[in-house]
Amino acid sequence: MSRVTVTLNGRDFTIGCEAGQEAYLRELAGTLDTRVSDVSGQVGQIGDLRLLLMASLILVDDLKESDSRIEALESQVQRLTHENHGASSLHAEARGRLAGQLGRLAERMEAIAGAIETEDPGECDADSPAQDDAYAEAGA
Template identity: 40%
Template sequence: MAQINVDVNGRPYAVGCEDGQEAHLQELAKIFDHQVRQVSQDMGQLGDTRLFLMGALMLADELYDAKGRLAALQVEVTRLQAERSRIEGRAVGALEAAASRIEKLAASDA
């Protein structure tokens, strides 16, 4: 297990992670640090626990919104796939009907 140091609101914290996940954890810490610093700018210094809580709640709110948008997009994709299947079915039907007419015309000319 790897251990790295991350900085949040100007303070270092030792954090353990799986080997190979160090860069990912550093990136996550940067995102969290940005949120905590934003809360600190907006509300002033509240103490680390409260700053961290507010930062975590802001990130949770963003995640909640993103999940809602993802769910709506998945519904739309499903709708569009069904629509595409319906249109493809109609196109196949039209091509089969046209082929049948062409065969009849060719047979009547022979």
């Protein structure tokens, strides 16, 4: 176990911590010292215990606000994920309908092409029965 000396409100404190956590503990203590200094600047030196209590309450308030924001964001992510799955289903359904329509259109085009190929070249009349049948099959 390592020992780290941190400074809060101008006073040094030695604290034990796990090996490798010394820098992180100093960072945490620095954040707390900044809050204590802010509170001290607003209300004056009202005693270490009260300054630490007020700074701790401010930090807990910040933590609760962050937790609320995280909860709201997680809820939003869940809603958007659900909406995305719904949109994906709609897109898949639309792709299926489009593929079916393209298949039917291809069949109609093949029917028209077949009718044109079997038609007598001398009968290029726009009113020919074969063309009428081909157009009817194509839905034109």
